[in-house]
Amino acid sequence: MVHIALDPTPYHATHDFLDFFDVAAANGYEWIQLTPHPDWIPFFGHPRVDAALIAAVGKRAAAAGVRITSLLPVQRLSWPEEPLRQAAVRNLTRTIEIAAELEVPVINTEFSGRPERAEESEAGFYRSMETLIPVLKRHGVTLNIDPHPDDFVEDGLAAWQIIRGLDSRSVGFVYVASHTFHMGDRAETLIPMLGDRLGAVYCADSFDHHRSHGLRYITNPPGNAVRVHQHLAIGDGDVDWDQLFAALGASGFLDREGAILCSNVFGEDERADEVSVAQAERIRELLARHR
Template sequence: NPVASEGQWYKSMAELIPEFEKNHIKLEIQAHPNDFIESSNEAAKLIRSLDLDWVSQVWCSAHAFYSDGGVGDVTKEIMDSKDVLTHILIADTLNYKSNFGLRYIINPPEAPVTIHQHLNPGEGEVDFDAMYKALKAIHFDGIVTNNVFAWPDKVDWSNEQTLPGIKKGLGIN
């Protein structure tokens, strides 16, 4: 229930804000598939509503299609959050809405599951060129994290595939 969940979130924040401020804790909030806020734009609005400079947003490229109902417009998502964005998580995913919603093979069909992938960039359908261009346009200088977890048995290989592309996209030598 998104409305009830949001109300509970504000109630929790009212209790937590004094503790966070007393202990100098910064808070990063992320929209997430199947949470009460799945859209990065709605998460940015929630963050702005607090009007606290120590509360900011994490944006995850692997959630791009969930964030806007299958469009995957990473430029719009980043631009909508540019004033509160401090952390980017990098991973690829397939668009769950493509192929008439049948992008994934699930047996039996219609099984009540959520597919949540964090693939190496290039293994899915996220537009990384547009993402890096948008990050450059807003002069992003926050945290960037390799967020691939599709290959726990090949971590070194996955990192070798991912890290050079992240550095190139960010313009890091």
């Protein structure tokens, strides 16, 4: 059965880390994805985790009746500068160990390189994976990767080709719907290629920044090296949700045990409960329609 999970990022400013499990349960979720947090695994930093915190996480999750689908660290996995890339490998190694201790089989992450240094970043990525793949295998954890806007690879097909080049089933793909228009808007052709290497789909909407002849968003001066996208509630942007879920259904993703559908709306923190509940309902509706 596919797991519908909550990304608790909208609650970071209002709730303590260990309260996220209660928040997820209150909003109708049985699963949660643990994302970067100063009391957990911060952006680009070593995990702030000891045995006592791991035990507390397990206890609070069990008490709330919420299980952890995955961890989401963001580390400089493909960074072109060696000291920071090596630190990312150390940080991710520890994160894999934490996932194994929590019996969480999945880590979702990003390439985290630089587009202006794409060749060096790709080389850094493969160096990092030479170290990390044996660790993943040893602990029985799968690492899924998202081609994030402003990374050294943004196009979905190109990202899959890079992942495929590892020739390892320990590494898969994250399809982030709100990155659709940076990935090439190619759900119908990309998802069949990914097959069972697609491990997670993030459910948030975004506007197509290519529309209006590229003038939908204007930055000054023209030509700024920027990337624009949103994480909106389903239906508030331009993502074709029926097309996406039809492709997921046809590929078998929606019937796969352990597949993850994660709500990650970031733009409406002031009404996070309302949006979280609505997101769960919309995901379930799409799931029922296209399974």
